[in-house]
Amino acid sequence: MLSLFSVELGRMVVTTAIPSQRLLDNQGRHIRKLRLSVTDRCNLRCTYCMPVDAAFMPPQTYLSPTEYATIVAELVALGIESVRLTGGEPLLRAEFAEIVAALVAVGVPELSLTTNGIRLVPFLPLLEQYGVRRLNISLDSLDPETFAAISHGHHLETVxxxxxxxxxxxxxVKLNMVVMAGVNDHELVPMVEYAKGLGIEVRFLELMRIGYACHLGGDRFVSAATMIERLRQHYDLRPVPRPLDSTSFNFETACGGQIGFIASESQPFCGHCSRWRLSADGVLRACLFKEAGVSLRGLSQRERYAAYEQVLGMKPSLRGAEVHHAMHQIGG
Structure with missing residues (x-):
């Protein structure tokens, strides 16, 4: 039997349920983190993410703030502890403030944001107001020409x-840098020094075979092991303990640097993955590397709970080789 409770959001009342089970799959993985895309649109065209002439969903297909709140309230009741807002570029969503307010109102334990930083500064007071304190900011180069070549935008100083x-x-703040051979892999040390000067962590990401990045070919790939080998020539890297379901493994340097690596290709972390992804148009997916998902749009509460159970069974033990669904549509 499900016991119901209501949360009032202004004039909107969200009714959700407290179920008897948690989001635990048949391999013992507890799903406790949600990547929530609020738009597939972006003001950059990074070469590993989307083409210059990318096509986007019609805005009317996006979930509304009310729909987000309803779904997330149910998932929080099921054990979701952390929601990260993603895109596309989430700060382009016209109702971004309303979405944040709605999610905070239904009691999301931890709400964070991934952004390219271009529109970030005007939103900082809003984020402060609602307790969104953890920011991942994409920064793939410190060189203006390289930044422009990767992103097709001239916004380095703004970021x-x-x-x-x-x-x-x-x-x-954490910085995310997608490392590509012959493009920006010579900037590992400068990026570590830049982040260290600000007292923040930089995370180096392996290029993933997702969507538009599949056309880049293997010659652009740099493994985390290669990055570590190069950085060891400059730093004494000391391993830092991490949770089993962490996407990154981390090091610190004797001089105070904080460095993480996300090795989705060479060292996938599927066995302890605790994440689901909800796209801007309401498709819930169990894995970034699986195109299959279940649309939650228009479902009754009973149907949504059946969908959650269905998605729980879709989470693979190992990721697929590659996925051609665009990263900005999945919600990277």
Whole structure:
């Protein structure tokens, strides 16, 4: 028997249920983190993410703030502890403030944001107001020409200013850098030094075979092991303990640097993965590397709970080789 409770969001009342079971799959993985995409649109065209002429979903297909709140309230009752807002670029969503307010109102234990930083500074007061203190900011190069070549945008100084402002205001900032051979792999040490100067962590990501990145070919791939080998020539890397379901493995340097590596290709962490992904149009997926998912749009509460159980059974023990669904549509 499900016991119901209601949460009032202004004039909106969200009714959800407290179930008797948690989101635990048949391999013992507890699903406790949700990557929630609020838009597939972006103001950059990073070469590993989408083509310059990318097509986007019609905005009317996006979930509304009310729909997000209803779904997330149910998932929190089922054991979701952390929700990360993603895109596309989430700060492009017109109802971004309403979505954040709705999610906070239904009691999300931890709400965080991944952004490219271009529009971040004006949103910092809103994020502060609602307790969104953890920010992942994408920064693939410190060189203006390389930044522009990767992103098809001339916003490096804007992003760096946003990083500095967020750090100064006390936000917990991590930098994400997708490393590509012959493009930006020569910037590992400069990026470590840049992050160290700000007192924040930089995470180096392996290029993933997802969507548009599949066309880049294997010659752009740099493994985490290769990155570590190069960095050991400059730093004494000391391993840092991490949770089993962490996407990254981390090191610190004797001089105070904080470095993480996300090795989705060479060292996939499927066995302890605790994440689901909800796309902007309402498709719930169990794995970033699996295109299959279940649409939650228009479902009754009973049907949504059946969908959650269905998605729980879709989570693979090992990721697929590659997926051609666009990263910005899945919600990277």
């Amino acid at each position: 760096k200013a946003a990083v500095a402002t967020a750090v100064h205001q006390g936000f917990q």
